Structure formats: C-alpha cells, structure tokens
Amino acid sequence: MGSSGGVFTSLPTLDLSLLDTPQGKARFLVELREALVVVGFFYLTNIERFVPPGVKNAFIERSKELLCLPLEKKLELDMINSKHFLGYSQTGKERTAQKLDNREMFDFLSPVPAPKPDDPIYMNVQGPNQWPDENDVPGFRHAFDTYLAAVGKLGEIMNMLVAEALGLDPMGLMKFFGSPPRNKVSLLKYPEPRLLKGLESPGSARYSIPAGEVESDEEFQGVGAHKDGGCLTYLLQATEHEGLEVQNKCGKWIPMQPLPNSLVVNVGRSLEAITGGVCTATTHRVNLSAKKFLRADGCTLGPRYSFPVFQTLKMDLTSKELASLRIPEAIKSLVEGQQVASDAEGFFEKYHLESPGVGIFTARITSHPEVGRKWYPAITEKILKGQAEFGAAP
C-alpha cells in the first residue's frame, strides 16, 4: 500500500489465500491491522474459496435482471410502501449529503426478527422484505440467498480476524452481533447518461442525467460523500466503470478501480464506535461523468452496477455497550492525536454513538425523506431540520 506519514495514497490488497498457512495468516493479520487503522478500506482478493464464481455470477445476473424490469414492475415493490425502508427506490429519490444521487436500488435485509410493538421506533429499520415475484425474475431468491449466505459466512470469519488483528480474543467482537448477524444488501444501478447532442464535436457533447444536464467530462454525484453506518461493508463492483473514490485522512480523493475476483471491504461507523476510533470509518463516494460510461475504444459500458452487503451490529446496543471493548494500549496508540479530514456529514456522528439503530434510522430518513415523511412525519421534519442546521453552522 502507498502511504506516507499515515496518509494513504493507494488502496491495500489483502489476499485470503494467505490464511492457508500459519505464517501467511500472521502476515494477513498485520496487513489487516494496517488497512483498518490507516485506511479503513481494502480489496479482499481470492474470494472464491468463500464465494464460488458460480454463486457470485448467478447473483450478479439475477440482480441485473431485477434492476432491468420495467419501471411499473419495480414500483410494485416501491420503498414508500415499507415503514422499514426496504424495497425499490427509483432514481431521483435518494439523497446523500443533502443532494440528489443518480442511482436506483433495491434494499433487502437478511432474516431478522420484526420489531415488537413496544420496541423503540428505530427498531423499524428491520422488518419484512418486499420480494419480487418468482415469475418476474426466475431464480432471483435462490441466487440472492446463496450469495448472502456465502458473504455472511466470510463476514463472520473476518470478524474473528479483525478481533485478532486488534489484539483481542478471536471471539471478542461476537457480543456486538445479533444471532444470526444482520446484513442489509443494496442492489445498485447507476444509469448511463443519455446523449442529448454534440457528439460530432468531441468535448462539447451534452448528456442528460436524472438530476439535469452535463457535459461529457463534467462530474456528477452517483452517491455523495458518506461513511457507511454498519460494521464492515462487503462491496461487489460488478462492472468495469471507474467512479468509486475513497477520501484519505488529508481529504484527497483516491480512486478505487474494480479489481477482478475481489470484494471491496470498508469500515463503517459502528466499527469505528466500538473501537473508539482505532478503526476508521472512511469517507467515500461514487463520482461519475458521462466519459466514465465509455471504454477507451468508445464502446459504452452500459449502466454501472454494484452490490454492497452492509454487515451491521445489534440495532439496540446501548452507548455503554458500544464503549465496552478494551483495545490494547499499543494498538490504540497507533491513532493517537490523528486528525481526519472528511466531506461526509458530521451530523450523523452523535446518533451512531447512541446506538446502531438510532444512527441507521436517522440516516435512512435523510437518504429517503419521502419514505420518512410518510411513516414518521414528525420525526422526519425534526431530523431534516437538524441536518440542515448542522450543515449551515459555521
């Protein structure tokens, strides 16, 4: 990994095949610690021992088919119908950092108990999925469940390795997870810009994107700068597009190109919370331009697809429980006095320290304000006002 004075300039790669020998595992743990503490983002390669290519490819193909259904079909599963923020969100509905994202998505949750009537309101971030009809995308459910089971298992093994890398007992993080652990899956499609005019004079071509009109090299928001809310995220970049960018601690954006046979893993706000900031929840975004949808030979790449699995802690952990992990001093000292520049909204910070559920519920409302307004009108107005005021504060 390129890093100077603790600031990374390229993204590290961790090779799962190192786990095959004791010496390899020791090296993996050293690299994992460095990746978690200095960067908060890394490629995990040689994933096929956990996620067989057939499982991954079936999941990619069925997910693309789902995202390519006619809009009316997708709207039958509209997120607006779900007080749990699950289902389909069409392009132009989601907001990040108070600006429109240019992507559509399906959100599904692994099977977790539905909230009970006297649970705190934030527990509504879990509940039943809105599944597509098997006849609309034959094989989707099987492909989805098989992929999620494989990534879920990888996640559980990684949690033990993360604990070891932080100088803890391998089972040291277990108490923070539900049984089975909660995973949210997003199926993301970033639509390709539509050519409006001007291809005959290169450089002046104009394209329409859902949020307006851009020139071919003008950058626009696929998803705005943010930190993920959960523990670790396992992201599958399913197409060749460039666009994912990671912000280093000096504030510089570093591109994270897709790498075959890998997953991108990153630290979320809950892992940052339980490690007292030793692991860094790193800011990232998808920064697009019409040019990024074209290959060097001028052929179009089509829409960009990516599929994150957000592994989350138990929603109802208290702030006291979140602060209960004892990380060895030698590891804590690695981040002493560190300053982290970030374009992500600081507004969410205090909610994630209250409990994972409060943090995630707040973020769902600001990302999907229409859904929030329908199901939680008073809370939504309060949260949106707080977000706007926080953003406006000097």
Ligand SMILES: O=C(O)CCC(=O)C(=O)O
């Ligand atoms: O699409 C991507 O590559 C990243 C998506 C992402 O960061 C997110 O949805 O949290």
Ligand SMILES: [Fe+2]
């Ligand atoms: Fe993210």
